[in-house]
Amino acid sequence: MKVKVVCKTINLCLIILISTGLVKCTIPQLDKQDFTSFLNENSLVLVLFKSSRDCPTCDVALENLEKTPQPELLHTEIVKKVVSDEEVAAAFGVTEYPAIVFYRKAYPALYHGELQSEDDVAEFVDWLTKAVSVATIELFEDSFEHLTQASSGATTGDWMVLFYTPQSEECIQILPAFENAAIRVKHWMNFAKVNIETNKKLAERFKITKCPTAKLFKQGKMYHYEPQKYDSHSLVSFVDGWFRNVKSVPVPREPSSFDLLTESIALYIKEQMASDNKLAFVAIVTGGVALLVALLALVLRKSKVERPKQE
Incomplete structure (x- = not known):
């Protein structure tokens, strides 16, 4: 119980100090016009989206982000930035503040936890370690x-x-x-x-x-x-x-080569029937069918004639 009271007291003090300007955050702001280019130029970027309005929890998250250490065994430096532009935040699904998004070669991951205490910082560092590589x-x-x-x-x-x-x-x-x-x-x-x-x-x-x-x-x-x-x-x-x-x-099975062939034929017929050459296409198809029927009849007739000779 005493630990919780101390943590709440520390957080309250941080809010007062930051809001009065007695404590200055060294994490720089990232402007909207430089946002995309900055992500493309840096492999690992950690962005805290904070409200442009009064937001005490944003101030605490910012202070804790500044204290967040580099994960062990991670040799590439994580660059930290702050963004207060709500339009940029909305583009990455941010609807509540504060929110933290980790960009790996510009690919974003929205952190699900909070950053309001020392315990949160430890949990956040563990998440960063898992999130270094894109999982999707x-x-x-x-x-x-x-x-x-x-x-x-x-x-x-x-x-x-x-x-x-x-x-x-x-x-x-x-x-x-x-x-x-x-x-x-x-x-x-x-x-x-x-x-x-x-x-x-x-x-x-x-x-x-x-x-x-x-x-x-x-x-x-x-x-x-x-x-x-x-x-x-x-x-x-x-x-x-x-x-x-x-x-x-x-699960629908993967189409076979025969399925793809029949689908292509059906699509071709559909396209031709919808084109300006519809009548010509129908005439060609009709003629082709008639020719096949005639050839089939000729083959059947020839086979009937040859059977008596063989007998």
Whole structure:
């Protein structure tokens, strides 16, 4: 009890000292116009998003961020910055302040915890150690089945896959929280993403009609992510057991070469029927069918004539 009282007293003192200007924070501000270029120029960047309004908890988080040590065995320096631009914050799914986002080669991970005490600092350093490498795997049409083995038995483990498009602001906003969930469960669950703009066949295979859409692939079955809340807590809760509340469906098999051929033919016919050359196309097809029927009739007639001769 005494420890908690002391911690609260220290935090209160920090708020007073920072707000009155008696204690100066040395973490520099990062402006909106320099934000993207700075991320691209630095491998590891830690950004504290704080409200531009009065925010005592933001001040404490800022002070604790300044005291946060470099994780052991990490040789690349983590650069710390402060951002007070709410438009920039919103682009990375930040809706509450303070919020901390860790950028690894500009790829964001939204931290789920607080930074209000010394215990929080220790927990935060542990998270940083786990989060140094990007945990979300990018899947493509030529690697999806090989890596996930979704329809053949899933010997590579279970996969939580986010289908998204870079053109959607909502999709981009949830990627930092999705990445944080991937970090938290990376020792027992695979998290991945699929860009449906460049992987249209996967979008067709899994009938993706809106973005974002997430699906859990587990032991040959598929579970649609229904909560539609893409914070890290909800995502981790879903893969940790909440998926049992969702009806599973068989994983659609990967299209065979014959399936792709017939699909291509059907698509070609559909395109021709919708074009200005529709009548010419119908005439060619009709003529081709008539020719095939005539050839078939000729072959059958010839075989009937040859049978009596052989007898």
